[in-house]
Amino acid sequence: MATHDIAVIPGDGIGPEVVDAALPLVEDAAAASGVTFETTRFEWGTEYYLDHGEMMPEDALDRLEGFDAIFLGAVGHPEVPDHVTLHGLLLPIRKGFDQYVCKRPNVLFEGIESPLRGYGSGDIDFVVYRENTEGEYADVGGREHRGLAHETAVQSALFTRRGTERIVRAAFEAATEREGHLTSITKSNAQAHSMVFWDDVVADVAREFPSVDVERLLVDAAAMDLIRRPHEFDVVVASNLFGDILTDIGAQITGSMGLAPSGNVHPSDEYPSMFEPVHGSAPDIVGRGVANPLATVLSWSLLFEDLGERRTANALWDAVVDQLAASSAPRTPDLGGSEGTEAVVSDLQSRL
Amino acid sequence: MATHDIAVIPGDGIGPEVVDAALPLVEDAAAASGVTFETTRFEWGTEYYLDHGEMMPEDALDRLEGFDAIFLGAVGHPEVPDHVTLHGLLLPIRKGFDQYVCKRPNVLFEGIESPLRGYGSGDIDFVVYRENTEGEYADVGGREHRGLAHETAVQSALFTRRGTERIVRAAFEAATEREGHLTSITKSNAQAHSMVFWDDVVADVAREFPSVDVERLLVDAAAMDLIRRPHEFDVVVASNLFGDILTDIGAQITGSMGLAPSGNVHPSDEYPSMFEPVHGSAPDIVGRGVANPLATVLSWSLLFEDLGERRTANALWDAVVDQLAASSAPRTPDLGGSEGTEAVVSDLQSRL
Numbered sequence: 001m002a003t004h005d006i007a008v009i010p011g012d013g014i015g016p017e018v019v020d021a022a023l024p025l026v027e028d029a030a031a032a033s034g035v036t037f038e039t040t041r042f043e044w045g046t047e048y049y050l051d052h053g054e055m056m057p058e059d060a061l062d063r064l065e066g067f068d069a070i071f072l073g074a075v076g077h078p079e080v081p082d083h084v085t086l087h088g089l090l091l092p093i094r095k096g097f098d099q100y101v102c103k104r105p106n107v108l109f110e111g112i113e114s115p116l117r118g119y120g121s122g123d124i125d126f127v128v129y130r131e132n133t134e135g136e137y138a139d140v141g142g143r144e145h146r147g148l149a150h151e152t153a154v155q156s157a158l159f160t161r162r163g164t165e166r167i168v169r170a171a172f173e174a175a176t177e178r179e180g181h182l183t184s185i186t187k188s189n190a191q192a193h194s195m196v197f198w199d200d201v202v203a204d205v206a207r208e209f210p211s212v213d214v215e216r217l218l219v220d221a222a223a224m225d226l227i228r229r230p231h232e233f234d235v236v237v238a239s240n241l242f243g244d245i246l247t248d249i250g251a252q253i254t255g256s257m258g259l260a261p262s263g264n265v266h267p268s269d270e271y272p273s274m275f276e277p278v279h280g281s282a283p284d285i286v287g288r289g290v291a292n293p294l295a296t297v298l299s300w301s302l303l304f305e306d307l308g309e310r311r312t313a314n315a316l317w318d319a320v321v322d323q324l325a326a327s328s329a330p331r332t333p334d335l336g337g338s339e340g341t342e343a344v345v346s347d348l349q350s351r352l
Numbered sequence: 353m354a355t356h357d358i359a360v361i362p363g364d365g366i367g368p369e370v371v372d373a374a375l376p377l378v379e380d381a382a383a384a385s386g387v388t389f390e391t392t393r394f395e396w397g398t399e400y401y402l403d404h405g406e407m408m409p410e411d412a413l414d415r416l417e418g419f420d421a422i423f424l425g426a427v428g429h430p431e432v433p434d435h436v437t438l439h440g441l442l443l444p445i446r447k448g449f450d451q452y453v454c455k456r457p458n459v460l461f462e463g464i465e466s467p468l469r470g471y472g473s474g475d476i477d478f479v480v481y482r483e484n485t486e487g488e489y490a491d492v493g494g495r496e497h498r499g500l501a502h503e504t505a506v507q508s509a510l511f512t513r514r515g516t517e518r519i520v521r522a523a524f525e526a527a528t529e530r531e532g533h534l535t536s537i538t539k540s541n542a543q544a545h546s547m548v549f550w551d552d553v554v555a556d557v558a559r560e561f562p563s564v565d566v567e568r569l570l571v572d573a574a575a576m577d578l579i580r581r582p583h584e585f586d587v588v589v590a591s592n593l594f595g596d597i598l599t600d601i602g603a604q605i606t607g608s609m610g611l612a613p614s615g616n617v618h619p620s621d622e623y624p625s626m627f628e629p630v631h632g633s634a635p636d637i638v639g640r641g642v643a644n645p646l647a648t649v650l651s652w653s654l655l656f657e658d659l660g661e662r663r664t665a666n667a668l669w670d671a672v673v674d675q676l677a678a679s680s681a682p683r684t685p686d687l688g689g690s691e692g693t694e695a696v697v698s699d700l701q702s703r704l
C-alpha cells in the first residue's frame with residue numbers, strides 16, 4: 001500500500017500544541033489499520049513572519065503541491081493583524097490549491113451539553129458545505145479619498161458560475177449520501193445581484209438531483225433556525241461568508257469550538273486538500289497545556305476519510321465519540337473539565 | 353400640544369392584522385398620556401403591486417415626507433419574489449428617507465423562556481445599531497454572460513466615511529446612555545477593503561467618547577458569542593448585513609421573533625423615521641387571527657420615544673412587560689399560548 005505524504009503546518013498559538021499532541025495518536029490509529037503515512041513539518045506562521053516579513057516562503061505552494069494532504073493547526077497572533085496573518089497563509093493555500101469545498105460537520109455528541117434547551121445527544125447532525133475560494137472573500141475592492149469626508153471603501157463579492165455550480169453540486173452529492181435534504185442559504189431579498197444568481201444556479205443543479213429535497217433559506221432566518229430547529233438540517237450549502245457565520249453557530253450549538261473539525265477540500269488529485277480545526281490560535285490559553293485536541297483529531301479523521309482510508313478515519317472519530325460519552329474520561333476546561341491536552345490524548349489512545 | 357401625523361402602511365400578510373389590532377390600544381395609551389396623533393393609511397404592498405405593477409405609487413416618498421413618522425406592518429408575499437417586494441417598498445423608504453440607524457433592542461423579558469440554557473429574565477438586554485442605507489445592501493453590482501460557463505455576478509458592498517461615521521457615532525451616543533460598552537462587528541480578517549476601513553472609522557470616532565469601552569468582534573465570533581455570553585453585550589454596532597444577521601439571532605435568543613421591535617431612524621427632522629416589527633408577513637398564519645401583536649406594540653413604543661413622547665412610549669412598553677410577566681395572561685401560539693391577536697390586545701388594554 002502506498003504511503004501518504006502529509007504536510008503539517010502547526011502554525012500559531014495553540015496550533016503546535018494540539019498538532020504535536022495528536023500526532024502520535026494519529027500514527028497509532030493509522031498503523032492499527034495498516035495505513036502508512038509520513039509527515040513533513042513546515043514551521044510557517046507568525047514567528048516566521050516576524051523573522052522573514054512573510055508568513056511563509058514565496059515558493060510555499062510549490063513545496064506543498066506534491067503532498068497528498070495538508071494538516072494545519074491554527075493561524076493568528078495578537079500582535080499581527082489578522083488580515084496579514086490569514087492573507088499570508090491560510091487564505092492563499094485555500095485559494096491557491098482551489099480548495100473550493102469547506103466541509104464542516106456539526107454533530108452534538110453524546111456526553112456534550114448543547115447550550116440550547118431541550119437538545120440532547122444525536123439531536124443535531126448536519127454538515128455545512130461552504131464555498132471557500134470566492135464570494136464575499138474575493139480580494140476585490142479598494143478604498144479611495146483616505147481620511148477625507150468623501151472617503152469610500154468598496155468590497156466586491158464575486159460569484160462565478162463555475163465556482164458556484166461546483167460547490168452546489170458537491171453539496172447535492174453529499175445530500176444524496178445523507179438524508180437527501182439540502183438547505184441553500186441566500187440573501188436574495190437584499191443582494192439581488194449575487195444571491196439571485198446563486199438561487200438560479202441552485203435551481204439548475206437541482207435538476208440533476210431529483211431525489212434531493214431543496215429548501216431555500218435567507219441567512220438571517222437560517223441563523224435563527226439553527227437556534228430554533230437545528231435538528232431539521234441535513235446538508236447546508238452557503239457562500240464563503242454565510243458559511244463562515246453559520247458554521248460558527250453550528251460549532252457553538254454543538255457544545256464547543258474545541259470540537260469542530262473542517263476540511264478545505266479540492267476534490268480532484270490536482271491539488272492537496274487541507275484539514276484544520278475550526279478554532280483559532282487562542283492566544284489566551286497558549287502554553288498552558290489545556291488546549292482541546294479533539295477538533296484536531298476529528299480533522300485528521302476527515303483527512304483520512306478524504307484519502308479513502310475509512311478505517312483510520314473511523315478509528316479516530318470513534319475514539320473521540322467514546323471518550324465524550326464516558327462520564328469519567330478527562331476533559332479540557334472548554335468542555336467543563338480540568339485536564340490538559342496530554343491527558344485527553346492518552347485517554348484517546350486507550351480507546352483506539 | 354401638537355398633533356403627530358403618522359403614516360401607517362399595514363402592508364402584506366399579517367401586517368394588517370397586527371397593525372389594525374394594535375391601533376386602538378396605541379390610541380388609548382396616547383390619549384391617557386395627553387398625546388394626540390392622527391394616522392393616514394396607505395394601502396400599499398403586494399396587493400397594490402398585483403393591481404398596479406409597483407409596490408407603491410411613484411410619488412410615494414413625496415406623500416410620506418410630510419409625516420412625523422411612519423409605521424409599517426410587514427412586506428412580502430409567497431408568490432412575488434422578495435427582491436421585488438422589498439426593493440419596491442421597504443428598502444426605498446429606508447434609503448429614500450436616509451433612515452441610517454436601524455435600532456433593534458433585544459431584551460429577555462420576564463415570563464419568556466430563552467432557548468439558551470441558564471438564561472432567565474433580564475439576563476439579556478442589548479441594543480443593535482445596524483447601518484441601514486449602504487454596506488452590503490448597496491444596489492451596486494451586476495451579472496454578465498448569463499447562462500454561459502463564464503457567467504459572473506458581482507455584488508459590491510459600499511461603505512462611505514459619512515455613512516459609517518454617523519452610525520458608529522449614534523451607537524457611541526447610545527452607549528454613553530447605557531452601560532458604556534460598545535461592540536463593533538467586523539470581518540477584517542477576510543474583508544480587508546471594507547472592514548479595515550470600518551475599524552479605522554470606529555477608532556476615529558472612539559476618540560470622541562473616551563468613557564465608552566470598545567470591543568471589536570468578528571461577525572462569526574459574534575454569532576457564537578450571542579449564544580455563549582449574550583449577557584455581556586450592551587450596544588452593538590454593525591453593518592447592514594451583519595446587523596441583519598445578529599438581530600435575528602438576538603430575536604431568537606430572547607424568545608421569539610414575535611417580540612422584536614425595530615426603528616429605522618433618520619435622526620433629524622428632515623425626514624420621517626419608520627418603525628416596524630422585525631418579523632415578516634408570515635404567510636403561513638395569515639388570516640387565522642393568531643399573529644403576535646407584541647412586536648408591533650413595542651415598535652409603536654419606539655416610535656413615541658423617538659417623537660419625544662416618553663410617557664406614551666413607556667405605557668406601551670410596560671403593558672407588554674406586565675403581560676408577559678403574568679402567567680395567566682393570554683399568549684399567541686408562537687409564545688406557547690393558544691390565544692389570538694385580539695385577546696392579547698384586549699389584555700394589554702387592561703394593563704395600560
Ligand SMILES: CC(C)[C@H](C(=O)O)[C@@H](O)C(=O)O
Pocket residue numbers: 086244278541542572
Ligand atoms: C480566519 C478566517 C479568515 C476564517 C474564515 O473566515 O474563513 C475562519 O473564520 C474560518 O472560518 O475558517
Ligand SMILES: CC(C)[C@H](C(=O)O)[C@@H](O)C(=O)O
Pocket residue numbers: 189190220438596630
Ligand atoms: C426583508 C429584508 C430586506 C430585511 C433586511 O434584511 O433588512 C429584514 O431581514 C430585516 O432585517 O429588516
